[in-house]
Amino acid sequence: MADYKLEAAKVAFKLIKTGQTIGLGAGTTVFHLVDMIRQDEALAGSVILVSSSFKTNAYLLQHGLNVKAASMVKYLDIYFDGCDQFDSGLTALKSGGGIHTSEKILASMAAEFILMGDDAKFTPALDATYPLVVEILPQALQIVLDRLTSAWPDAVLKLRMSNQKDGAVTSENGNLLADMQFSSVPDWQQLNIQVKMIPGIVEHSLFYRMASKAIIAGEGGVRIISPDYKVY
Template identity: 45%
Template structure:
């Protein structure tokens, strides 16, 4: 997504925020533009919860009040990005490894809106990106065995910038699982969640309520239902 398209998307997102509310903000450059626009709008007063350390710092630098997520029960609207979202608003996130907290904030929100460009909007999830599992360290071999039974190819996440495995803020490991073919997306999410040791997955099913799809021809809002 070009910077211009990201800015247009952020402007549209701004229109969906009501003053005097608590909002959720994920990570990424579109969110960065949204923070800038919130700061510039003198009539808009909001408080923020975020799963992202970078977003937290950016909000603080721009004078926005950031609340401890642990002290908040419900928020008005949350915005986030993703790697891919389909027409049923199933979404897949892979990169940041903070999906457990992202999904928590999504569940707290009356509206959870994904901000993406039209290259990430597909008729049905393709699973070209892995499903990421946050798992307890002790469960590593067991979870790898169980996801292999489901047809997944697991690989534990490491980083060139760190010796050993990548560890989440919660002290857990990240397992990237590639699936070649998924016949029932909701069933896969349910089966992964039921594996003991899995904290949460980066597959978002019945979580997003809307998606703002930005492209050269403008921005459109796709709505779904949230259970």
């Protein structure tokens, strides 16, 4: 069976040039891309790599690559990452890892933010399959939950709880994470703004029209998709 994520990573790899500063998210496709970088002596010795993911950072350091902390960088040439789902406008939902705040910071630094993965991630319009993940300051938990419930009464809100210890899951920033599962498709543009306006919310996992292109692979081969859904 073909490894579509590997095929997408091969195309993404061709976009990287020596001397660039590259941002990396998390996931299988990103790890494939890291393996290609480390096996290319010219790139491995010249590119600076910045990641939003603890696991990716550990992998980069394990292989002796040139890693910098995000706090030491103000510009990225390209930020590569995956997502759970994205649409024809390249609006993406990144609900799984709960590191969307760090991911958005790196995406906003980049001249290009490129989504990668298999073509099952693409849908013409986002649906309500995946939850919106909200990062919340602990002291604002109750007021945030109340405001979210009032604004979207049909959505189901669930605080992420740990199965490894007693208590809630916390983000890398020490904040709480809540999943917001919609029963019907919301207005994504309005949601993007309205959720961020609630005091106590640090960030949410909707990446509204932030990506510049997507590289996806499937049975029909590899496609590069631009925000207006031109395929070339």
